[in-house]
Amino acid sequence: MAHHSPNATNLFSFPNTDELVDSLAFFIAKAQKESIDKKGRFTVALSGGSLPKMLRGLIGNPSIKWDKWQVYYADERVVPLDDADSNHLSCTNNLFSKVPIPTENIHVLDVSLLDDLEELSDAYEKELIKEFAQKDAARFPVFDLILLGMGPDGHTASLFPGHELLAEEDRWIAYLDDSPKPPLKRITFTYPVINHAARVVFVAAGKEKVEILSQVLDTPEAGLPASRVKPVFPGQLYWFVDDAASVGVQFPRSAFKP
Numbered sequence: 403m404a405h406h407s408p409n410a411t412n413l414f415s416f417p418n419t420d421e422l423v424d425s426l427a428f429f430i431a432k433a434q435k436e437s438i439d440k441k442g443r444f445t446v447a448l449s450g451g452s453l454p455k456m457l458r459g460l461i462g463n464p465s466i467k468w469d470k471w472q473v474y475y476a477d478e479r480v481v482p483l484d485d486a487d488s489n490h491l492s493c494t495n496n497l498f499s500k501v502p503i504p505t506e507n508i509h510v511l512d513v514s515l516l517d518d519l520e521e522l523s524d525a526y527e528k529e530l531i532k533e534f535a536q537k538d539a540a541r542f543p544v545f546d547l548i549l550l551g552m553g554p555d556g557h558t559a560s561l562f563p564g565h566e567l568l569a570e571e572d573r574w575i576a577y578l579d580d581s582p583k584p585p586l587k588r589i590t591f592t593y594p595v596i597n598h599a600a601r602v603v604f605v606a607a608g609k610e611k612v613e614i615l616s617q618v619l620d621t622p623e624a625g626l627p628a629s630r631v632k633p634v635f636p637g638q639l640y641w642f643v644d645d646a647a648s649v650g651v652q653f654p655r656s657a658f659k660p
C-alpha cells in the first residue's frame with residue numbers, strides 16, 4: 403500500500419455505496435495477498451452493525467483465499483450465535499454463508515460461558531493468544547486488518563463515549579454489562595489491540611453518519627471513541643466512506659488508487 407501516506411489517516415470517499423463496496427473489496431484482497439505472501443495467513447477482525455453487508459464485494463471474488471483467513475470479532479454481543487443481535491450471525495448471513503470459508507477459521511464466542519462475562523472475555527482473549535503467541539506486558543496482537551464501524555454517537559466496536567473501557571491499557575478483550583446501545587452485555591477489543599493492527603479500516607456510509615463523521619475526523623481532540631483509534635507505527639488507518647456521509651467533513655480526502 404505504498405501509495406498511501408505513511409502513518410497517517412487516509413480518507414477515501416466514494417460517490418455511492420457500490421463504488422465503496424468494490425474499492426473496499428479490492429483493498430481487502432490486496433491486504434490479504436500481502437499478508438499471505440509474507441506469513442501464509444490473513445488475520446482479520448470484523449464488526450457488526452452496518453459493516454457485514456459492505457463486505458459483499460468479497461463474495462465470488464476469485465482472489466480471496468478463504469482457507470487462509472483467520473477471522474475474529476472486534477466486538478460481539480453476549481447472546482447465542484443464532485440470536486438476531488449476534489454480530490457473528492450478521493456476518494454469517496451477509497458473508498460467510500456465501501463463501502467457502504472453513505468454519506474452524508471463524509473464531510466465535512464460547513457460548514457455554516454466556517453467563518459469566520469474565521470467563522467469556524478471558525476465553526476469547528485466549529483464542530487470540532493462541533493465534534498471536536504469548537501475551538506479556540509489552541506485547542499486543544498485530545492483526546493484518548481490523549474492520550470497524552462507527553455508531554451515530556461515535557462509538558466503535560463496543561467502546562462507547564465516556565465509558566471506563568476507553569482507558570483500558572492492559573487487557574486485550576474487555577467486557578461490559580452496561581452498553582448504552584442494546585444488548586447491555588458485550589465483549590470488545592480494547593484500544594491496545596485495535597491500535598497495534600497493521601491496518602485499521604473504518605467503514606461508514608449514509609447521511610445519518612454526516613454529523614458524527616465530521617466530529618470524529620475534524621475535532622479528534624474531543625476524544626470520541628472512533629477518534630481514539632490511532633494505530634501505532636507502522637500501522638495505518640483508513641476511512642472508507644461515501645459522499646453522503648462525508649459531505650460535511652473538512653478533513654482532506656485521499657485519492658483511492660487501486
Ligand SMILES: O=C1O[C@H](COP(=O)(O)O)[C@@H](O)[C@H](O)[C@H]1O
Nearest residue numbers: 449450451452453551552553559
Ligand atoms: O453495536 C455496534 O455498533 C457498531 C456501529 O454500528 P453501525 O450499524 O452504526 O455500523 C458496530 O461497528 C459494532 O460492531 C456493533 O456491535
